[in-house]
Amino acid sequence: MRVVTPVYGIVARDLGRSLRQKGRLFGGLARSFMWLLLVGTGYNAITRIEGAASYQAFVYPGIVVMAALFGAMLTAISTVYDREFGMLRLMLACPAGTMAVLTGRALSATLVGIVQGGAVLLCGPLLLDLTAGQLAAAAAVLAVAAASSSLLGLLVAAPLRSVENFAAVVNVVLFPLLFVSGALYPTARMPLWLRGAARLNPVTYQVDLMRVALGLPGELGVVPSLLTLAITSLVVFGLAAWLFDPEHRFIRRGAP
Template identity: 30%
Template sequence: MQVFLTMIYRELKRFSRSRARVIGSIINPLIWLIFFGKGWSGVFNNPMAAQLFGGVDYMTYLVPGIVAMTVFNMSFMQGITLIWDKQFGFLKEILVAPASRTEAILGRITGGALMAMIQGVIILALSFTMADLNVSGVLPALGLSFLVGIAIASMGVAIALKMTSMEGFQMIVTMIMLPMTFLSGAFYPISTMPEWMQWLAKVNPLTYAVDGSRYYLAGVEPTFGIVTDWVVLAGLAALFAGIAALEFRKATID
């Protein structure tokens, strides 16, 4: 477990030392909450809209989605740090070290998920001043965030292992992230989407994190059932982590 814990420590330490990255990761979700959430709250300030959003105001409906989206976005960026390590030779040192590659990559993924979850905690804490949220739902919502963080960090690492260009990775990830974000139900109910979009939403990991977090934090009845949300996210986290570990074990020094 020493390699696993060391990689977690490294990811958290590197993030804490990057002030610009910490500030940027907090400001971006706040922009969504303030300019998007507050703007649309006035539009949806009526009883009919409250029924559409599960009986809560739009800001309360939006916050759990933004928190899950924050964890999702930051977890995906774990792939960029992997490419960075490729370019500066640190990844080569891990590959030739007499240590378990599986432990090393799982530690890296876990560290990335924890880092993303910490940012989610900060956004959630600030959101209590903007929305009517359930304090009792914080811990289970963070549990769901951690699972989606593991799943998406693993996906980002698996993609990055196949690439050498940071620009290429960012382009591919942006193409993946935007549809997944809008299909997750973070901004509007899945039931209002066209049928073909609803089918895509059902295969989106972020959908289940948003669905479960909204149930715990806002009291909105889950679309898929809270047990389903936990089971799907746990299964996807294990699946994608396994894929990332397998790809890393096959990686070469070149």
């Protein structure tokens, strides 16, 4: 199992880098708590959601998923920094090859997503009446959501050539994924076209699973959601592997 060593090396490197970027780490946590406390409290006063004690209680599963989504996706998308500074080419030239590199990057991004989502999840008992079983189920869903988001992040990073596009990606990819997921408002009340878009969005299924795990009513069903996430993750991983293959990159970009 020689391939385990480079995968472990990539995970150790990424986590080491994340720990040294404390601003980014705390910024990620602050983002989630700001949504929960500031936006959640504000909307509590003006919004009532059917089946939820308060808007804050409704939005809480979505914020857990959001924390994992941003943590995992941004870590995965930071692959573009590695590309810009030549580290990616070095990694892709390792004996284990592209799949090992992507696996390592996906694992480290997943772990970052779990840590950021986990910090929000730990505050769950302050907002909801949760059993230990529900918390355990939510932790499992968090892992699934972080893994799925990390793969989406790799797919987004694959065509990016420069870190200058990074901020645009957050606005054009991450926020729409969040807004069209039912994390902040129920998809049932969306216009038809937006509901259709939500059904195509993997984050919708992550949020729905998280709601069910935390004892709130879901819309999509556990098995269909898990299946959808499994299938999209496989497809996304395959696509990312194809796009990250240096051969494919040079065909698209021309001579080095």
